[in-house]
Amino acid sequence: MKKRVPMQTRSPRERVKDFSEVALGYTKEEALLEAERCLDCKHAPCVGGCPVEIDIPKFIREIREGRLEEAAKTIYDANFLPGICGRVCPQENQCEARCVRARKGEAVAIGRLERFASDNHQPEIRKIAPDKEKVAVVGSGPAGLSCAAELAQLGYEVHIFEALHAAGGVLTYGIPEFRLPQRVVDSEVGRLLALGIKIHYNTVIGRTKKVRELFNEGFQAVFIGSGAGYPKFMKIPGENLNGVLSANEFLTRINLMKAHLPEYDTPLKKMRKVAVVGGGNVAMDAARSALRIGAEEVHLVYRRGREEMPARLEEVRHAEEEGVRFRLLANPVRILGESEVSGIECQRMELGEPDESGRRRPVAVPDSDFVISCDAVIMAIGNHPNPILASSMPELKTNKWGCIEVDERLRTSVPGVYAGGDVVTGSATVILAMGAGKKAAREIDAYLRSRHAL
Numbered sequence: 355m356k357k358r359v360p361m362q363t364r365s366p367r368e369r370v371k372d373f374s375e376v377a378l379g380y381t382k383e384e385a386l387l388e389a390e391r392c393l394d395c396k397h398a399p400c401v402g403g404c405p406v407e408i409d410i411p412k413f414i415r416e417i418r419e420g421r422l423e424e425a426a427k428t429i430y431d432a433n434f435l436p437g438i439c440g441r442v443c444p445q446e447n448q449c450e451a452r453c454v455r456a457r458k459g460e461a462v463a464i465g466r467l468e469r470f471a472s473d474n475h476q477p478e479i480r481k482i483a484p485d486k487e488k489v490a491v492v493g494s495g496p497a498g499l500s501c502a503a504e505l506a507q508l509g510y511e512v513h514i515f516e517a518l519h520a521a522g523g524v525l526t527y528g529i530p531e532f533r534l535p536q537r538v539v540d541s542e543v544g545r546l547l548a549l550g551i552k553i554h555y556n557t558v559i560g561r562t563k564k565v566r567e568l569f570n571e572g573f574q575a576v577f578i579g580s581g582a583g584y585p586k587f588m589k590i591p592g593e594n595l596n597g598v599l600s601a602n603e604f605l606t607r608i609n610l611m612k613a614h615l616p617e618y619d620t621p622l623k624k625m626r627k628v629a630v631v632g633g634g635n636v637a638m639d640a641a642r643s644a645l646r647i648g649a650e651e652v653h654l655v656y657r658r659g660r661e662e663m664p665a666r667l668e669e670v671r672h673a674e675e676e677g678v679r680f681r682l683l684a685n686p687v688r689i690l691g692e693s694e695v696s697g698i699e700c701q702r703m704e705l706g707e708p709d710e711s712g713r714r715r716p717v718a719v720p721d722s723d724f725v726i727s728c729d730a731v732i733m734a735i736g737n738h739p740n741p742i743l744a745s746s747m748p749e750l751k752t753n754k755w756g757c758i759e760v761d762e763r764l765r766t767s768v769p770g771v772y773a774g775g776d777v778v779t780g781s782a783t784v785i786l787a788m789g790a791g792k793k794a795a796r797e798i799d800a801y802l803r804s805r806h807a808l
Contacts (some may be wrong), residue, residue: 358388393768437472489513494521495523496579514553527605581748596693604640619748625648628728654676655698657685686698696728738780747768749768764797
């Protein structure tokens, strides 16, 4: 049985000194070898695991046959952000999990092949002259971009309203360049703009402009894809000390505001010993970024074990290679210090019965407290949607976590307003948000067409 073709990466000793991309991607020869592993299954179970419905066997077959332009076009027909998805999507839990080869070995490296195809060829984009109504999209993250692309191709005049001064949402402020280079985000956003989509920056919907104002300005439908950028904290003693940051703030200062570059005057605390709390991809990103800005020690504190970590295995492995110290089965109970952080007190945990997520519930071990010496603590335990938009619109129903409630067609409680992505689900993955944006676009199209039929 042919083994999966590995993807080359930069050496840990070299890459930890900068923010350049770690994974180098496939060469043409490597991509062709990996594409030959695809069994070209007629029932294509992998497609069922793709939230944006890429014809996976078709594009892999086209790579195998050396028709790289056709492969890229097949991908772009379903997904306008393949360079992004090929790098950050958890393919191992989605399309690759359905791969027939995975039953008795390793799945075909679908994500790596998607990245290869999109990095090596981008089909020409032609501006589409809109012949349908105006639709507003709130947020230029993965859900908003996906929705906007689909609507533009359906002939709608699409306007994106972005709170920040740059497009991409979490793709820009939340994911470090060593995992997702900004040039890739800029390139794929540029392709959307080439369709004729307009982006309005520095516009906070709910504050700068209300949703009702959008309807008054002639927009016939609104999609809310504003993500989940409001950080969670543990509510333990000491969280108000200087040196305690959310991962959201820490990564935004680096990724968007370039605090690690001397030519940018973005304040960021000098960190020598850092404790990062969490076990997801954001925690890995924060820990690895801390090393890159000069931290001598970085401890990652997670209350469960390695097998329960939600982070991608690849990110966990890269973090370990770079020197992040894993403190597993440990839960913070107090942050120490007077005005500045001096340490974090943790309690050892053991795993009990599974909870509602299916993972074994962590249970505290009595009299097991220990202290990790540190001068900074970064909380990476998840996010809620920012409450600004919902608080400006009382008729918009939300749940107890502040997530917008929608039905199976992604309709909110307000007629003509749809929502999808993290603002509905809470923090999830880029590809799930994109799938929601694509579905919402189709539902908006059906809604607007039905009004014409009346």
